[in-house]
Amino acid sequence: MIVGVRDSQLYQSISSTYDTSRRADERVARRIHRAIGDAERVVNVGAGTGNYEPGDRSVTAVEPSSDMIAKRPPGSAPVVRAVAEALPFGSHRFDAAMASLTLHHWRDRRRGLAEMRRVARRQVLFLFDPVETYRFWAIEYWPAALALPSEQDVPSAADLGQVLDVVAIETVPVPIDCTDGFGAAFWGRPEAYLEPDVQQGMSWLAQLPDRELAAGAARLRADLDSGRWDERNGHLRQLTELDVGYRLVIAGS
Numbered sequence: 001m002i003v004g005v006r007d008s009q010l011y012q013s014i015s016s017t018y019d020t021s022r023r024a025d026e027r028v029a030r031r032i033h034r035a036i037g038d039a040e041r042v043v044n045v046g047a048g049t050g051n052y053e054p055g056d057r058s059v060t061a062v063e064p065s066s067d068m069i070a071k072r073p074p075g076s077a078p079v080v081r082a083v084a085e086a087l088p089f090g091s092h093r094f095d096a097a098m099a100s101l102t103l104h105h106w107r108d109r110r111r112g113l114a115e116m117r118r119v120a121r122r123q124v125l126f127l128f129d130p131v132e133t134y135r136f137w138a139i140e141y142w143p144a145a146l147a148l149p150s151e152q153d154v155p156s157a158a159d160l161g162q163v164l165d166v167v168a169i170e171t172v173p174v175p176i177d178c179t180d181g182f183g184a185a186f187w188g189r190p191e192a193y194l195e196p197d198v199q200q201g202m203s204w205l206a207q208l209p210d211r212e213l214a215a216g217a218a219r220l221r222a223d224l225d226s227g228r229w230d231e232r233n234g235h236l237r238q239l240t241e242l243d244v245g246y247r248l249v250i251a252g253s
């Protein structure tokens with residue numbers, strides 16, 4: 001078995017709505033592609049359905065979940081079923097290794113990062129920095145999410161310097177109309193967090209027990225109905241983008 005039962009069930013469930021709620025955002029994609037630079041051979045680790053894979057390079061995808069692999073659109077890059085912690089490639093096989101919104105799911109993050117470094121001269125990670133993202137207003141409605149295994153000991157962007165030769169950490173502000181429904185993507189559209197497809201497509205909510213998920217949704221709905229959410233956060237609806245802790249970490253050469 002490549003991934004554990006918990007993981008298999010999680011990605012089976014997340015994959016069911018991934019292609020509708022999780023469409024790569026073009027503005028974020030441009031940032032990732034710029035960071036990949038002139039790399040021709042690219043490995044995309046934790047590739048999922050292929051979001052953010054550059055279409056103009058030679059890409060090899062790595063993904064452990066067969067459910068996510070099954071959702072990759074026809075014509076997407078060839079995919080190898082494997083985990084970041086044991087990349088089935090020789091050293092220096094790629095010019096760049098990319099990983100987007102996946103690091104927090106890895107069982108041994110340090111080992112996965114070391115593997116990215118072994119197989120490619122450049123590493124590019126798009127991730128959330130817990131120091132920032134855990135201040136996001138929605139956590140208040142579902143605080144139990146912080147106890148999930150995927151949220152334990154998540155490295156900060158700066159922590160990656162313990163394994164990689166980090167050359168830049170860039171802030172990636174999230175547009176208010178972001179098309180990729182990742183964890184904090186709906187910072188200015190709170191009603192979205194009440195939609196089952198949105199909840200199902202983001203791991204921090206999809207992993208919660210039904211009762212916990214429903215209780216948080218009921219609290220949010222009550223605050224939206226009473227105007228309390230807008231009293232406290234309504235200014236966010238007027239912004240066009242916000243720093244909610246998403247970072248691009250660029251390492252190597």
Ligand SMILES: C[S@@+](CC[C@H](N)C(=O)[O-])C[C@H]1O[C@@H](n2cnc3c(N)ncnc32)[C@H](O)[C@@H]1O
Binds near residue numbers: 101102
């Ligand atoms: C939130 S999805 C991100 C997918 C894609 N990179 C994207 O940006 O849409 C997280 C992905 O990480 C994968 N994953 C989980 N554990 C992993 C591991 N140990 N090594 C590599 N990928 C893993 C999951 O199967 C899932 O497809």
